[in-house]
Amino acid sequence: MSWVAIEGLSVTYGSAAVLDGVNLQIPRGALTAVLGPSGCGKTTLLRAIAGLLPAAGGTIRVGEKLLSSATVQLAPEKRGVGWVPQDASLFPHLSVGENIGFGLRRSPDRAGRITDLAALVGLADLIDRAPSQLSGGQAQRVALARSLAPRPDLILLDEPFAALDPQLRSTLRREVADLLRGQSNTSLLVTHDQEEALSLADYVAVMRDGRILQWGTPWEVYERPVSRWVAAFVGDTVELDGHWSGGQVLCGLGRVDAESADGTEPVEGAPVTLMLRPEWLQVASGGSDATVTSVAYAGHDALVSLELVSGATVRARIAAPDLPRRGESVSIGIKHRALAYPRPSAAGQVAPAVTR
Secondary structure, three states: OOOEEEEEEEEEEOOEEEEEEEEEEEOOOOEEEEEOOOOOOHHHHHHHHHOOOOOOEEEEEEOOEEEEOOOOEOOHHHOOEEEEOOOOOOOOOOOHHHHHOOOOOOOOOHHHHHHHHHHHOOOHHHOOOOHHHOOHHHHHHHHHHHHHOOOOOEEEEEOOOOOOOHHHHHHHHHHHHHHHHHOOOOEEEEEOOHHHHHHHOOEEEEEEOOEEEEEEOHHHHHHOOOOHHHHHHHOOOEEEEEEEOOOEEEEOOEEEEEEEOOOOOOOOOOEEEEEEOHHHEEEEEEEEEEEEEEEEEOOOEEEEEEEEOOOOEEEEEEEOOOOOOOOOEEEEEEOOOEEEEEOOOOOOOOOOOOOO
């Protein structure tokens, strides 16, 4: 049974639907990431769960507690939800310790709880400092400790690493994920960073235009995206138009073994779009399948652009240092079964895929 159950959640701004019937289930103790582009409704979802925005419809339940329904709207302070904002939002006139303990009632164990949390986030020696004396990473640790202090049923994280420099962001987000799992906290993180969502979360929900398009493990979302849009938003893609032929797609790469993304066998000869990840392509010197047109080196690997005999261009991700040279003729192999998505006929239309 899910610890967090969101069913048919809708939020409107005037006549505009910002959340449109969102359904989301979060198991207890799991870290779930909501991944989507700017303006898709990610932060609105967090604010609705926290009680900072009224829901126009649907229900929100955490554990045995009904937070929101047609007849129930619990106040934010009664929801048992912790919040970690993007910019830490510490109280400048309070010390680190006082910020951590802000949400705690006066009790004999209050001081001990503050001390324990400061140690947990690695700030035991800074407990008397002012927020102005902290680095960005230290401030985010204080914000996390403050959200954990009342022992909430759910932690909400609103892109908490977005303002940090890349090296600190990578380190801190791993520390935070490990800490949350170590405390068995149920957490919901919103982000537009694909790497962050896939590397940190137990489950990923891909969001677009106020709706959840796909929910699953990071592997499922990356390896088995339900649509071309999800595929292209979650990671780099290689897409070629072709036709279905008995478990294969006839396209610029020849006959490619594939499976239908929706599990429904296309009719023979149906127009489809073949989708591969660049790392699913295998490139070897000395062939005549394609010519290398560019090599975008990234240190540990490179994205290599290849012009096929058909004139189409594909990109392969190849580990360094075994990189081909520009102008070299190569052969191409495929080391992963591809996916096929329906392609509209002249009479039909589908939403265009994102290009990256």
